[in-house]
Amino acid sequence: MGAWRHFPIFMITVPLLGAVLLPFLGYVRERWVPYAALLPLGTSTLLGILLIGRIPSDGYLSYHMGGWEPPFGIEIRLDYVGLFLMLVVCGITFLALVYSRHYIEKEVSGGRRTAYYVLYLLMSGAMLGFVATGDIFNLFVFMEILALSSYALVAITGNRNAVRAAFKYILMGAPSSIMVLLAIGFLYSVTGTLNMADLAGRIAESGYTEVLIVSYILLVVGFGVKAALFPLHMWLPDAHSIAPSPISALLSGLLVEVCAFALVRITFSIFTLRASDLVMGTADAVGVAAAAAVLYGGIMAILQKDLKMMIAYSTVSHIGYIFLGLTAFTAEGLTGAMYHMLDHGLAKACLFLCAGNFIYLKGYRRIEDLKGAWSQMPWTCFAFALASLSVIGIPPTAGFISKWYLILGNVEGGKWLYAAVLLAGSILAAVYCLRVLYYMFFQAGKEGAWEEYWHDAPPAMLAPVWALSLATLFFGVFSSLLIPSLLKAATYLL
Amino acid sequence: MKRVASLLFIVALAVLLLYVVAGMPPMGDPDNPTATHVIPRYLERAEEETHTVNVITGIILNYRGYDTMGEVTVIFCALAAVLAVLGRERRGVIHGFVDRSEVPSSTIVKTMVRFMVPFIILFSVYTILHGETSPGGGFQGGAVIGGSMIIFTTIFGLYESSRRIPLKVRASLEGAAVMGFFLVGALGLVGGGNFLTYAWPRVSRSLHPSLVVWLTVLVEVGIGLGGAMVLTSILFAMIREEEEIAPSS
Numbered sequence: 001m002g003a004w005r006h007f008p009i010f011m012i013t014v015p016l017l018g019a020v021l022l023p024f025l026g027y028v029r030e031r032w033v034p035y036a037a038l039l040p041l042g043t044s045t046l047l048g049i050l051l052i053g054r055i056p057s058d059g060y061l062s063y064h065m066g067g068w069e070p071p072f073g074i075e076i077r078l079d080y081v082g083l084f085l086m087l088v089v090c091g092i093t094f095l096a097l098v099y100s101r102h103y104i105e106k107e108v109s110g111g112r113r114t115a116y117y118v119l120y121l122l123m124s125g126a127m128l129g130f131v132a133t134g135d136i137f138n139l140f141v142f143m144e145i146l147a148l149s150s151y152a153l154v155a156i157t158g159n160r161n162a163v164r165a166a167f168k169y170i171l172m173g174a175p176s177s178i179m180v181l182l183a184i185g186f187l188y189s190v191t192g193t194l195n196m197a198d199l200a201g202r203i204a205e206s207g208y209t210e211v212l213i214v215s216y217i218l219l220v221v222g223f224g225v226k227a228a229l230f231p232l233h234m235w236l237p238d239a240h241s242i243a244p245s246p247i248s249a250l251l252s253g254l255l256v257e258v259c260a261f262a263l264v265r266i267t268f269s270i271f272t273l274r275a276s277d278l279v280m281g282t283a284d285a286v287g288v289a290a291a292a293a294v295l296y297g298g299i300m301a302i303l304q305k306d307l308k309m310m311i312a313y314s315t316v317s318h319i320g321y322i323f324l325g326l327t328a329f330t331a332e333g334l335t336g337a338m339y340h341m342l343d344h345g346l347a348k349a350c351l352f353l354c355a356g357n358f359i360y361l362k363g364y365r366r367i368e369d370l371k372g373a374w375s376q377m378p379w380t381c382f383a384f385a386l387a388s389l390s391v392i393g394i395p396p397t398a399g400f401i402s403k404w405y406l407i408l409g410n411v412e413g414g415k416w417l418y419a420a421v422l423l424a425g426s427i428l429a430a431v432y433c434l435r436v437l438y439y440m441f442f443q444a445g446k447e448g449a450w451e452e453y454w455h456d457a458p459p460a461m462l463a464p465v466w467a468l469s470l471a472t473l474f475f476g477v478f479s480s481l482l483i484p485s486l487l488k489a490a491t492y493l494l
Numbered sequence: 495m496k497r498v499a500s501l502l503f504i505v506a507l508a509v510l511l512l513y514v515v516a517g518m519p520p521m522g523d524p525d526n527p528t529a530t531h532v533i534p535r536y537l538e539r540a541e542e543e544t545h546t547v548n549v550i551t552g553i554i555l556n557y558r559g560y561d562t563m564g565e566v567t568v569i570f571c572a573l574a575a576v577l578a579v580l581g582r583e584r585r586g587v588i589h590g591f592v593d594r595s596e597v598p599s600s601t602i603v604k605t606m607v608r609f610m611v612p613f614i615i616l617f618s619v620y621t622i623l624h625g626e627t628s629p630g631g632g633f634q635g636g637a638v639i640g641g642s643m644i645i646f647t648t649i650f651g652l653y654e655s656s657r658r659i660p661l662k663v664r665a666s667l668e669g670a671a672v673m674g675f676f677l678v679g680a681l682g683l684v685g686g687g688n689f690l691t692y693a694w695p696r697v698s699r700s701l702h703p704s705l706v707v708w709l710t711v712l713v714e715v716g717i718g719l720g721g722a723m724v725l726t727s728i729l730f731a732m733i734r735e736e737e738e739i740a741p742s743s
Binding site for chain 2: 006009013016017019020021023024026027063064065066067068071072073074109111112114115116118119122125126129135137138141142144145148149151152153155156158163182186188189190191192193194202209210211214215217
């Protein structure tokens with residue numbers, strides 16, 4: 001056991017420590033804050049990369065906080081899938097932070113900028129801790145930080161719409177947090193433990209009582225709100241489209257997925273699968289909701305006039321994809337869901353950052369305003385196009401690979417209807433994405449809408465956008481790097 | 495329609511929860527899972543293992559210290575959220591205009607507050623430092639300091655108050671709680687244990703108890719200071735907002 005054993009805990013705590021040190025730096029030298037904020041996230045990314053290959057693909061790394069063995073102390077449990085998601089979180093948060101500097105200088109007034117970076121780091125650290133933990137109360141603690149920081153980040157520009165969207169988000173988010181806490185309380189009262197693995201063992205012993213059934217339902221609804229699963233998604237479109245673009249990228253590309261992942265962890269490692277009608281019954285309900293989400297999100301996205309609103313509704317649809325992969329309960333379906341978390345995270349972050357570029361340079365939010373955009377902002381437009389292809393699922397992008405596995409998983413699970421819904425969702429995605437691309441590349445802009453010469457966003461904003469869009473291409477072409485180990489991990493979970 | 499739907503939802507939730515309560519283990523039964531699984535070890539061995547007489551302190555700072563680290567981060571996050579929405583009080587501008595937060599009050603009240611506040615703070619220092627042996631601890635002590643700042647500020651106003659605890663001090667100490675945890679956690683690694691290990695395996699056995707107690711006190715002081723600064727900063731931020739709304743004369 002080398003020093004790498006301690007890496008996961010530092011991946012989580014270093015951004016948190018960075019966040020508490022920033023206010024002082026903000027007091028001394030406010031100009032340095034955007035650069036200093038990169039340091040902790042860079043460290044986390046590095047530690048995560050060094051961890052690759054250290055975790056057995058059919059097992060997990062267990063870290064006992066304070067040296068107390070699991071049911072008594074808190075355990076960090078990191079399996080291959082968890083590390084994979086942590087790396088996705090690190091990578092995307094780092095890129096969106098690079099992007100943030102120019103954008104925030106324009107959108108957020110002076111005194112609040114330090115608060116932005118503080119909240120940003122808290123949110124990133126909380127997502128990492130959320131993914132890695134093996135203790136259900138600890139999960140809740142990180143969910144608190146996550147929720148609190150995301151409410152504030154939605155409202156940070158301080159204009160009326162932003163505050164209203166944030167308030168709507170709180171109105172949905174706070175009850176969902178309460179439901180999760182209640183469920184944890186119920187679980188504790190009947191098992192006397194908070195450790196996930198220990199919970200699974202004690203539940204297997206005691207059988208499924210009413211208390212457990214209700215707490216599972218509460219957990220599904222609670223995390224369903226946070227993950228914006230279809231009938232519970234009402235807060236998402238406003239919050240995601242009105243937040244500053246880098247935050248939209250994080251909320252849409254990472255936060256909802258991390259919350260979906262928490263539900264996966266709870267389902268697979270506490271209420272062990274198949275052993276009970278409970279999980280299967282709930283899974284059927286979730287499957288129906290997810291199928292509805294795919295179609296509803298797609299149709300609503302087509303109807304939107306606002307670019308960021310369209311991308312936000314697309315997220316509703318894609319959360320449906322992820323849940324359909326999970327409810328298939330096949331290794332392929334799970335692999336598809338995990339891979340979809342990756343490529344949706346990359347593509348969605350890229351789309352939101354591109355939309356941010358248009359807002360930053362021109363103040364254009366409506367899709368119609370983008371007519372002829374490529375004549376002035378070709379770099380942004382091409383990145384947008386590449387990410388759109390991934391959202392639709394056209395090869396060779398990563399979106400194709402994940403959708404392939406999602407459909408395969410549902411077919412294997414005998415769910416032909418859901419496979420058809422997934423295909424239909426892709427067609428809807430093609431409609432809303434291609435319309436934007438058509439406007440961008442093949443329509444003439446209005447007189448005076450765009451200057452004749454190239455005047456694209458500054459490099460610090462283009463580099464993250466391109467890194468993300470090229471990553472969707474990379475993970476599409478070299479999917480064999482990840483798919484086998486994900487399949488192995490998925491089989492292990494089932 | 496919306497009202498009916500929300501009413502139905504609430505009723506359904508209430509029925510569900512009542513149903514659960516009926517199925518829950520009876521309260522206070524010594525055979526409950528909560529009383530037989532994890533708790534006995536805490537009750538029996540906490541004093542010897544964590545060197546804190548107060549078992550609650552032992553649990554929240556030691557066995558489940560990582561959760562507490564998360565919770566102090568939540569408190570810090572609350573401050574960051576307030577600052578993101580309201581912004582900090584402006585540095586140096588307070589001199590420029592009339593401080594409206596001051597409530598005109600009689601000499602008797604002013605003198606009493608001036609007399610009381612040091613004692614309140616003294617009491618909170620006691621609460622913080624003896625958290626491991628008696629009821630209390632960093633959270634409580636920090637809240638008491640924050641309370642004393644509220645009293646002081648309502649009577650003497652923001653200007654006087656922020657002279658006592660200037661922005662410089664608050665900006666550097668707001669994160670003291672998280673920093674304290676991180677420091678102790680990292681020291682645990684140096685001592686050869688895991689993150690947040692208080693009883694260092696590498697240090698000789700004779701040193702253990704006092705070391706553990708000192709580290710516990712260090713964390714408590716961090717929580718107390720951090721909590722107090724966060725509360726004070728939130729208070730100041732909210733006062734400034736009111737001044738901005740009022741027309742400046």
